[in-house]
Amino acid sequence: MNDRFFKLPPEKQRRIINAAYKVFSENCYKKAPMSEIADEGGISKALLFHYFRNKKELYMYLWTNAVETTRKAVREYKTLETDDFFEMLKRSLLSKCSLMREYPYLYSFSLRAYYETIPEIQKSVQENYNDISRASEMTVLEKIDTSKFRKDIDIKTMYTEIFYAIDGYMLKKYRSNRIVPDEIEKEVIALIDFWKKVYTQEM
Template identity: 75%
Template sequence: MNNKFFGLSIEKQQRIVNAAYKVFSENSYKKAPMSEIADEGGISKALLFHYFINKKELYMYLWENSIEMTRKAIIEYKTLETSDFFEMLKRSLLSKCSIMRKYPHIYAFSLRAYYENYPEIEEAIQKSYSKTSNASETIVFEKIDTSIFRKDIDLKSMYSEIFYAVDGYMLNKYRSGQIIPDEIENEIAELIDLWKKIYTERED
């Protein structure tokens, strides 16, 4: 990657990145045209290849960039500065929706990237995803107060169920073209409140 990309103004960087997230979210890796990304980003195809040597380099930059933005947002929203698992979920939700407001296609890109099976990038994406998700799960279980949960709950299973429920919800939004941060924020917040009622100890 050419570091001259980072010499561009933040506005120009964001425009190019948003264009790439959009095009890659709407097409498979192999069929996503670099020319369309350049057009969307308001630059020439030659200049896009000046900043990124090839499609794979751009794609992996977008993937790693999404992880880094998520990490920063988690810190900004103090997601891990609570031992309340459900409060942690809500802060995580707020942090991710804040990113989607700046980068409307980032979540759709991440979903498509996760399911991408083109050999050139599949292994790299899955390896990166596993490393990130495993580290995240470890930190969560080190932080949370487990005493609030019902004694018959398997916490690892609960965590997986919630994760896959949110993933399925977002996949449905993506397929319907309805990734609207405010709507997602409200609907998942309601789900989190429901999960809290289901999984925690009740007062007699």
């Protein structure tokens, strides 16, 4: 990757990144044309290849950028600065929805990237994602105050169930082309409030 990309004005970088997220979210890796990314980003194809040597390099940069940008947003929303599990969920949701507004296709790209079947892409993305998920689960389970939960609840099972529910919800939104941050915020916050009533002693 050419360091000159990072010397571009932030707005131009964002435009190119958003263009790439858009094209890769709408096409599988093999069928995503670099020429379309260049056109969408307002630069020439030659210049795009000047910044990124090939399609794989651009794709993996986008994945890494999605991970790092998400981590930054999670920190900015102080997601882990509470021991209330359901407050964590809300802060995490708000941080991710804020990213969807700045990078409208980031989440769609991330979902498609996880299910990409090209071996050289699939292995790197899924291994990285699984490492992140395990680390995140460990951090959350160590951090939360479990005293408010019902005594018959297995916390790890609850975490897994909620994680898969939100993942399934977002996959459904993606497949129906309904990645609308305001709508997602409203619907998922309602789910979080419901889970809090079900799993805690605050009846």
